[in-house]
Amino acid sequence: MTGGAAARGAAVCVTGIGMLVPGGPDLDRYWAAVCAGDTGIGPLDRFDVSRYPVRLAGQIRDFDAAELLPGRLLPQTDVSTRYALVAADRALADAALSEGAFDDYQMGVVTSNASGGFEFTHREFQKLWSQGPGTVSVYESFAWFYAVNTGQISIRNALRGPSSALVAEQAGGLDAIGHARRTIHDGTALMVTGGVDSALDPWGWVSQIASGRLSTATDPARGYLPFDARANGYLPGEGGALLVLETEETALARGAPRIHGEIAGYAATFDAPPGSPRPPGLRRAAELALADAGLAPDQIDVVFADAAGVPELDRAEAEAISGLFGPRAVPVTAPKTLTGRLYSGGGPVDVVCALLAIRHGVIPPTAGTAEVPEDYRIDVVTGAARTAPVASALVLARGKWGFNSAIVVRAVAGSRRAAPVPASAAPAPRSRT
Incomplete structure (x- = not known):
């Protein structure tokens, strides 16, 4: 095609x-x-x-x-x-x-x-x-x-x-x-x-x-x-x-x-300048990504959070998630606590982790996090991995100076998924310079 x-x-x-x-x-x-x-x-x-x-x-x-x-x-x-x-x-x-x-x-x-x-x-x-x-x-x-x-x-x-x-x-x-x-x-x-x-x-x-x-x-x-x-x-x-x-x-x-x-949806927004009465753009990015994927909030099984680790930024993200999905309505995780924030590499790694969560039916934990304030109103997966069916996941990322991005990944139906092939049947790889 x-x-x-x-x-x-x-x-x-x-x-x-x-x-x-x-x-x-x-x-x-x-x-x-x-x-x-x-x-x-x-x-x-x-x-x-x-x-x-x-x-x-x-x-x-x-x-x-x-x-x-x-x-x-x-x-x-x-x-x-x-x-x-x-x-x-x-x-x-x-x-x-x-x-x-x-x-x-x-x-x-x-x-x-x-x-x-x-x-x-x-x-x-x-x-x-x-x-x-x-x-x-x-x-x-x-x-x-x-x-x-x-x-x-x-x-x-x-x-x-x-x-x-x-x-x-x-x-x-x-x-x-x-x-x-x-x-x-x-x-x-x-x-x-x-x-x-x-x-x-x-x-x-x-x-x-x-x-x-x-x-x-x-x-x-x-x-x-x-x-x-x-x-x-x-x-x-x-x-x-x-x-x-x-x-x-x-x-x-x-x-x-x-x-x-499948990369089912994507959107990006930009925050208003400091001092503006307009809200941060993260929730809007998530809403647009869901709309692009044709999914409602209750069809998302897990959110892979940006998870800045900075209290005021964590609170703002928690408000965006709870405001979109409802209080504690969707599991939230941040496996990046085990690797550190990888800047441009962080979002793609979270996409990979979301795809693996879909494959295995497991939501990995946010290692280290244990005392989530009640007024954050989000269900952070802590302690141990959580077994749960995962068909769709939302991945969030924020960059310094106001960048917000969101991607929706979802499973491909089994009837349409390419079947694995034995190594002996795999095509010859492309040659490299």
Whole structure:
């Protein structure tokens, strides 16, 4: 299905998932960790943080880029781009996209990035100031840029169709997925989309602390407690997820081994300026996403919250959720307490978690959170995972400076779901440059 008119309104589904997050280096281990409450948060050890007020973060460990990527890419990529390339590789492998399945110009890439290539560019700045301009890498011209992940994924995988990059802090990853879905409705056959971030170098660390929203806790189990009476900020992390999207018809026609679920609705809003009498835009984003999906609030089985961990922001989100769904009418969860907030990577990881909740009929808990104020009027899943049928989920994200995004994911009916195929029958993968 390549024509815009034919594709418009078709169900856009997730056929491939690739992720890298703290404590969950692959899909199965990530799901096991979030259900068990095993944290990927710990002391940041990439440099000496003893002089800083914030010392905990979600780090990806045991990642060797030299084993996973061609050597020629290593000098020209920031750590965040390396994560993005590996996540894209895994998503395309999961989708079993074979050579020649589509023309290169029928496939595109939309990613989000909130930090750019922080570690790479700061290293080059240090060389510039201490050794002179002749020592700066020629790759500095693009390795720092917010669009570099889109470009590198496109080049490596010959995805030459409509592509773009979005910047909206924590909301950006959902915006990327929403834009990719729209691009498919406009006629593109397949999109790789999502977000990845990493800013755990010294300058990136200082810039995050400067937000005033980070927790100064020293116990990983108490550092990030959204919707809790003890909430005192969030902890940052690194990583994210990339997805392969295509219409259900296209996936079935090419023999995709599985359909993880449907991206059924998307919307974004922007908050009014400080001091305005207008309410925050998060509830409106959720309402518009539900309308886009054609669902009523009582058809949502779980909300994956933005969960800022900042009391006034938690209260505002709780008001949006309880106002839309009714007091304690829908389970609310925030598995990101185990990874830290991943900025542009956070929303896509929550989308993956929502798809896994649908698959397994399990809502993972909000690890650490235990004392939810009664006047929040929301049913936060705490303590242990909750077994419950999940057919539709709402994922929320907010970015600093007023960005709000919402995505609805839902199950694909069993009669329409692509059946798994044995490895021996899977198509040959696309070659990479």
